[in-house]
Structures are given as C-alpha cells and as structure tokens.
Amino acid sequence: MxxxxxxxxxxxxxxxxxxxxxxxxxxxxxxxxxxxxxxxxxxxxxxxxxxxxxxxxxxxxxxxxxxxxxxxxxxxxxxxxxxxxxxxxxxxxxxxxxxxxxxxxxxxxxxxxxxxxxLVGPSSILLALMGSGLGGQCFTFHGYLPSATQEREKRLRELEKQSRQEQSTQIFIETPYRNRQMLESLFRTCAPNTRICVATDLTLDSEQIRTRPVAEWQRQPLPEISRRPTVFLLQG
The missing domain is CATH 3.40.1010.10 (Tetrapyrrole methylase, N-terminal domain)
Incomplete structure (x- = not known):
C-alpha cells in the first residue's frame, strides 16, 4: 500500500x-x-x-x-x-x-x-526579519528567553555579544503579557548603538515594525505592545 x-x-x-x-x-x-x-x-x-x-x-x-x-x-x-x-x-x-x-x-x-x-504561508519569525532591516545573511532564533529579570538580562548580554562576534541577528519572542518587561530589559541592558527591532501584530491591520538603536528607543515612551504578539530582534 x-x-x-x-x-x-x-x-x-x-x-x-x-x-x-x-x-x-x-x-x-x-x-x-x-x-x-x-x-x-x-x-x-x-x-x-x-x-x-x-x-x-x-x-x-x-x-x-x-x-x-x-x-x-x-x-x-x-x-x-x-x-x-x-x-x-x-x-x-x-x-x-x-x-x-x-x-x-x-x-x-x-x-x-x-x-x-x-506549503507557503506566513512565518512571524521570517516576516519580522524581512521587515527589520537587520542582517538576514546570518541569524539565530532563540524562542523564549528566561522570564526572571536577572536571568533574562544576562541572556540578552550574551546574545548581544554573540551578535557582535558573528555579525548576526538574534531573534526571540516573549509571552505577550511580559512584552513590556522585555522592552525594559532590552533598553536597560544593551549598548546604545545596538539596534533593536520590535515587530508586532504581523499581517494584521495593526501591524507595526520599528527598528532603532537603543539610544533612540530610550528617548521615547515605550511602545504599547502589551498582550500583542511580538517578535524581538537585535543586532549589536
């Protein structure tokens, strides 16, 4: 058969x-x-x-x-x-x-x-990478990072270091209700010239994809992404 x-x-x-x-x-x-x-x-x-x-x-x-x-x-x-x-x-x-x-x-x-x-269809990871303006030749998806603040920020420092060494884009996600904590950790932990992309509600009418250096993000109010599906990307 x-x-x-x-x-x-x-x-x-x-x-x-x-x-x-x-x-x-x-x-x-x-x-x-x-x-x-x-x-x-x-x-x-x-x-x-x-x-x-x-x-x-x-x-x-x-x-x-x-x-x-x-x-x-x-x-x-x-x-x-x-x-x-x-x-x-x-x-x-x-x-x-x-x-x-x-x-x-x-x-x-x-x-x-x-x-x-x-079959062909939407992937939030690839759509975020495509729209980020960050390097698409070398990238790594890490899934969820640790939920505890100290462990999460330690991991972010490791990813930033890896990004610089490999000239690669680091991609990760968070449970939507912890999106704000992720943003706070990113902007508190990463170097001023590290570029961060926040890609939210991909393919929806409310879609937003924004890429800026940390120093520029820090001068603005945090984006309203609480409880909205978001992909985070960084390149050091």
Missing amino acids: NKGRLYLIPVPLGQTPAAAVLPAPVRACAQRLRNFVAENAKSARAFLKSLPSDWPLQEIEIHELNDHTAASELPRLLAPLLAGRDLGLISEAGCPAVADPGAALVALAHREAIQVIP
Missing part, C-alpha cells in the same frame, strides 16, 4: 483572513483533506470552517499534538499516512514545525519514509 503525504499547512497569524495570506493552492489543499494533526483542535476547526472545508466539520478527524503530547503517542498520529491517506499538520499560528511541537511528527515521518510537503 502506498503511504499518504504529510502536508505542512500554515495558518493565518491572528484574525487575518486566510485568503489574504495563503495562496489559493494552499487553501485548496487544506480544503480537501479529512485528516489533520493540530496544536489545538478547536482553532484548527475554526480555520477549516473559514476556508470552508470540502467536508462537513464532523467528518474531519483532528488529533492534537502539543507540548503535553508524549513521544510515545506520536506513532499513532501517523496512522492515516501509513494507511495511504494524506494528512495535514497545522500549527496554532503561522508555519507548522517552526518553533512548534509539530517538528517531532515531521521527524518521525522522515524516519518512516513518508513524503513531507511544506
């Missing part, structure tokens, strides 16, 4: 309509599939309903894969593929398997010689 194909299906960031950020072939692929693995089943169904899917939602099978999923559960998520049916992998927002638990399923699919097909 031929194996199915694993499609990596991006979804919009926030409430942006799918047609505004996803090419027609990507939407058509998601519409025709009946089997999915998603970080959150509820939001995945909302996405499929917005397309809308070619199938009644009650006939679509969605299994969850998130940070609480044990490694021992991954093989059963591949069952549709091993039975010859195509499967879609959906993240909570943006591109699956990028800063996302779906990467574990993709790795297992490769071990099972299953064809993996990534």
Whole structure:
C-alpha cells in the first residue's frame, strides 16, 4: 500500500483572513483533506470552517499534538499516512514545525519514509526579519528567553555579544503579557548603538515594525505592545 503525504499547512497569524495570506493552492489543499494533526483542535476547526472545508466539520478527524503530547503517542498520529491517506499538520499560528511541537511528527515521518510537503504561508519569525532591516545573511532564533529579570538580562548580554562576534541577528519572542518587561530589559541592558527591532501584530491591520538603536528607543515612551504578539530582534 502506498503511504499518504504529510502536508505542512500554515495558518493565518491572528484574525487575518486566510485568503489574504495563503495562496489559493494552499487553501485548496487544506480544503480537501479529512485528516489533520493540530496544536489545538478547536482553532484548527475554526480555520477549516473559514476556508470552508470540502467536508462537513464532523467528518474531519483532528488529533492534537502539543507540548503535553508524549513521544510515545506520536506513532499513532501517523496512522492515516501509513494507511495511504494524506494528512495535514497545522500549527496554532503561522508555519507548522517552526518553533512548534509539530517538528517531532515531521521527524518521525522522515524516519518512516513518508513524503513531507511544506506549503507557503506566513512565518512571524521570517516576516519580522524581512521587515527589520537587520542582517538576514546570518541569524539565530532563540524562542523564549528566561522570564526572571536577572536571568533574562544576562541572556540578552550574551546574545548581544554573540551578535557582535558573528555579525548576526538574534531573534526571540516573549509571552505577550511580559512584552513590556522585555522592552525594559532590552533598553536597560544593551549598548546604545545596538539596534533593536520590535515587530508586532504581523499581517494584521495593526501591524507595526520599528527598528532603532537603543539610544533612540530610550528617548521615547515605550511602545504599547502589551498582550500583542511580538517578535524581538537585535543586532549589536
């Protein structure tokens, strides 16, 4: 029996309509599939309903894969593929398997010689880098930094040093309700000439991408980004 194909299906960031950020072939692929693995089943169904899917939602099978999923559960998520049916992998927002638990399923699919097909769509990390004006030839994404102030600022000093040594852009995110604390740490810790980009609400109508040296940021009120999805970038 031929194996199915694993499609990596991006979804919009926030409430942006799918047609505004996803090419027609990507939407058509998601519409025709009946089997999915998603970080959150509820939001995945909302996405499929917005397309809308070619199938009644009650006939679509969605299994969850998130940070609480044990490694021992991954093989059963591949069952549709091993039975010859195509499967879609959906993240909570943006591109699956990028800063996302779906990467574990993709790795297992490769071990099972299953064809993996990534589809085009929005990635907040790459969109922030593209819009920042910072170096795009060499960059590193670090995910979340420590939440405690002292540890966070120690890590920021390390990233700034790394950026100078490697001539690289350092990219990271924060839980939205701690965005203000991240800004305060950045402007308190980094050198005056270090450039900081704050990219907020990417692809939404309220999108803002601002890049300035720390010295210039310090002369202005902190931007209002509390509880708004934001990507931070620095280059020393």
